[in-house]
Amino acid sequence: MKINHKIQLFSTVWMLIIVLAINGAIYFLFLTITQNSELDRLKLQAETIAGAIKPDENQPVNSSDLLRAYLPSNGMIRIINDDSKAIAAVFKNSDYPDILIPQFFSSEKSEVIHAEGVSFAKTVIPIIWKDGQVVQLEVTENLEKLNENMDVLKIVLAIASLFVLIPSFFAGRMLSRMILKPIHSLIGTMEEIEKKETFKKIERIGNSKDELHQMANAFNNMIDLLQKNFEKQQQFISDASHELKTPLTIIESYAKLLKRWGTKKPEVMEESVDAIYSEAVRMKEMTAQLLQLAENESHMRLNLEKIDLVSLCFQSGRTIEQVYKRHIDFLFDEKELFIAADELKMKQLLFILFDNAMKYSSREITCSAVLQNEKVHIAVRDQGIGIPKDEVNLVFDRFFRVDKARSRETGGTGLGLSIAKKIVQAHQGEISIESIENEGTTVHIYLPNK
Numbered sequence: 001m002k003i004n005h006k007i008q009l010f011s012t013v014w015m016l017i018i019v020l021a022i023n024g025a026i027y028f029l030f031l032t033i034t035q036n037s038e039l040d041r042l043k044l045q046a047e048t049i050a051g052a053i054k055p056d057e058n059q060p061v062n063s064s065d066l067l068r069a070y071l072p073s074n075g076m077i078r079i080i081n082d083d084s085k086a087i088a089a090v091f092k093n094s095d096y097p098d099i100l101i102p103q104f105f106s107s108e109k110s111e112v113i114h115a116e117g118v119s120f121a122k123t124v125i126p127i128i129w130k131d132g133q134v135v136q137l138e139v140t141e142n143l144e145k146l147n148e149n150m151d152v153l154k155i156v157l158a159i160a161s162l163f164v165l166i167p168s169f170f171a172g173r174m175l176s177r178m179i180l181k182p183i184h185s186l187i188g189t190m191e192e193i194e195k196k197e198t199f200k201k202i203e204r205i206g207n208s209k210d211e212l213h214q215m216a217n218a219f220n221n222m223i224d225l226l227q228k229n230f231e232k233q234q235q236f237i238s239d240a241s242h243e244l245k246t247p248l249t250i251i252e253s254y255a256k257l258l259k260r261w262g263t264k265k266p267e268v269m270e271e272s273v274d275a276i277y278s279e280a281v282r283m284k285e286m287t288a289q290l291l292q293l294a295e296n297e298s299h300m301r302l303n304l305e306k307i308d309l310v311s312l313c314f315q316s317g318r319t320i321e322q323v324y325k326r327h328i329d330f331l332f333d334e335k336e337l338f339i340a341a342d343e344l345k346m347k348q349l350l351f352i353l354f355d356n357a358m359k360y361s362s363r364e365i366t367c368s369a370v371l372q373n374e375k376v377h378i379a380v381r382d383q384g385i386g387i388p389k390d391e392v393n394l395v396f397d398r399f400f401r402v403d404k405a406r407s408r409e410t411g412g413t414g415l416g417l418s419i420a421k422k423i424v425q426a427h428q429g430e431i432s433i434e435s436i437e438n439e440g441t442t443v444h445i446y447l448p449n450k
Contacts, residue, residue, distance in 0.1 A: 007172060007175065007176035007179065007180075008169065008172045008173050008176055010172075011168065011169075011171075011172035011175070012165065012168060012169050012172055015164065015165060015168040015169075015172075016165060019161045019164050019165060020161075023157040023158075023160070023161060026153075026157065027150070027153060027154065027157060030150075030153060031150055034146055034149070034150075035112050035121065035143075035146070038112075038121045038141070038143065038146060039110040039111070039112070039121055039123060040110075042072075042110065042121050042122075042123045042139055042141055043108075043110050043123045043125075045070065045072070045139060046123045046124075046125050046137055046139040047125065048070065049066075049067070049070045049077065049137060049139065050125055050127045050137050052066060052070070053066050053067070053127070053137075064088060064090060067079075067088065067089075067090045068090045070139075071090050071091070071092065072092075072139070072140075072141040073092065074092055074093070074141060074142040074144060074145075075091070075092060075096075075120075075139065075140050075141035075142060076089065076090070076091035076092070076093075076096045076097070076100070076138075076139075076140045077089070077090050077091075077137070077138070077139050077140075078090075078097075078102060078137075078138045078140075079129065079135050079136070079137060079138075080102045080103070080104050080124075080135060080136045080138055081104065081129075081133065081135050081136075082104050082133075082134065082135070083104070084102050084103050084104045085102060086102045087129075087135065093142075096140070099115045099116050099118065100113075100115055100120065100122075100140060102138070104136050105124050105126075105136060106126065107126065108123075108124065108125045108126070109123070109124050110122070110123040110124075111123075112143070118142065118144075119142075119143040119144075119146070119147060120140050120141065120142055120143060121140070121141050121143055122138065122139070122140045122141075123138075123139050124136050124137065124138045124139075125137050182213075182215065182216055185203070185216075186215070186216070186219060189201070189219075199223050199226065199227040199230070200223070201219075201220040201223050201224075235398075244283060247279040247280075247283045248279075248283075250275060250276075250279045251275075251276050251279050251280065254271075254272040254275045254276050255272070255276065257272050258272040258273070258276075302341075302342040302345065302426055302427070303342050303343075303344070304340050304341060304342060305340070305341070305342070305343060306338055306339075306340055307338065307339060307340075307341055307343050307346065308336050308337065308338055309337045309338070309339050309341075309346070309369055309376060309378070310332050310334065310335065310336055310337045310369060311336070312343065312346055312347065312350065313330060313332075313350060313367055313369060313378075314330060315347075316347050316350035316351055316354060317330060317350070317354060317367060319351070320351065320354040320355060320358060323358075324358045326358060326365070327364075327365075328354065328365045328366070328367055329364065329365065329366040329367070330366075330367050330368070331366060331367070331368040332368065332369055332370075333370050333371075334369075334370075334371070337369055337371065337376060339376055339447055339448075339449060341427055341447065342426075342427070345423045345426070345427075346423075346427075348419070348423065349420050349423045349424065349445075350380075352416040352417065352419060352420045353380040353420065353443050354367075354380065355416065356382075356416055356417070356443075357380055357381075357382035357384070357441075358382075360382065360384040360385050360441070361382035361383055361384025361385070361440065361441075362384070363382070363383040363384070364382075364383055365380070365381065365382050365383075366379075366380075366381045367379070367380050367381075368381075371449060372446075374448070374449050375446045375447065375448060375449055376446070376447045376448075376449050377444065377445070377446055378444075378445040378446075378447070379442055379443070379444055379445075380442070380443045381440060381441070381442040381443075382440050382441055382442075383439065383440040384440055384441060385437070385438060386435050386436050386437040386438050386439050386440055386441055387433070387435040387437065387441055388437050389437070392433055392435055395417050395433055396417050396418055396421045396431075397418065398415055398418045424445055424447070427447055427448075428447075428448055429445060429446055429447040429448065430445070430446045431443065431444070431445050431446075432444045
């Protein structure tokens with residue numbers, strides 16, 4: 001069953017139940033009040049009759065004539081002795097004595113009774129009869145008119161119920177359409193996305209801020225996120241394919257050369273093996289960095305601990321110095337500078353910065369760290385080739401290289417600064433580059449001191 005049918009059925013059924021409950025309460029309340037009113041009136045009439053038929057020796061009156069004077073228009077009056085036998089009776093309908101069996105009660109009583117499908121109001125009170133015995137005065141009246149009134153009330157309530165249920169049915173239908181409209185739009189958008197294999201958002205009308213509007217916002221935000229991740233994936237695949245194509249081409253070329261001349265010319269064999277090995281190492285490094293970047297896109301896991309940044313800079317710098325056989329100047333105002341960071345990630349960050357400085361500069365390299373405004377400022381400066389002004393904003397993009405030929409010679413992949421930026425951002429920090437072409441470059445890193 002569709003949701004709109006469920007909403008219509010649910011709202012209509014509940015409205016029907018409520019209407020029936022209200023109409024039932026009105027009907028039985030009105031019936032009870034009317035019956036009690038009839039019983040009170042009949043009891044008052046019985047008391048009047050009882051006062052009128054008291055024995056009076058000065059004015060003897062025939063009891064039957066007296067009872068007939070007080071006879072209800074559609075009822076019966078009887079005098080019943082303690083043996084439950086009628087000793088006097090007057091009635092409008094000759095069937096009443098046979099329908100209503102006489103029964104003696106020793107006390108007053110008023111009730112509504114049903115006999116052979118007919119409703120009667122009956123009241124009984126004890127009186128002293130003319131021979132001195134205690135008898136019962138019974139006054140009974142047919143409730144036919146009351147039942148007719150109740151039947152009219154049933155018709156009125158039924159018509160009133162229709163006037164309530166019919167609009168409620170259409171109101172439920174309109175409500176279901178209004179509620180399901182954004183859901184149908186969502187389904188249509190999903191089907192269109194599946195069919196056309198494109199990203200599409202739900203069109204939002206108005207600014208109601210209700211749950212349906214929130215659902216549409218959540219869906220559109222999800223589409224934005226999926227589209228962003230999809231574009232990143234496409235860019236990743238495109239960049240990786242482009243960058244891996246060059247080393248693969250080199251390997252293929254030298255493999256052909258080796259196959260053709262390798263056994264005849266040892267110098268060709270040595271050159272080919274060195275080139276293939278170099279490109280294979282480069283591809284391995286690039287693949288590892290690509291995998292790391294892919295992992296960092298989702299979530300970089302950090303093992304935060306208290307580390308001395310000054311000591312870490314010295315250790316990382318000394319390692320790079322041993323590789324390149326060059327010196328790095330360290331400028332620190334403090335002997336110790338502690339931060340909460342992942343030691344391995346920070347080492348990797350420093351290795352990337354020192355390695356870039358070594359590759360693109362043949363002169364002096366300096367590293368400094370200072371505490372500024374509750375942030376630790378790290379600066380790595382070289383006096384190398386620098387970066388053109390219009391390319392400074394591109395250095396954090398994947399596979400970007402300032403000097404393509406020099407990067408090929410030094411084995412650069414163009415992924416180092418992208419990884420560095422991810423590491424800094426994972427530590428809630430900031431990274432920026434200040435550079436002047438042919439004068440040098442300074443990388444600034446700001447990390448929270450916590």
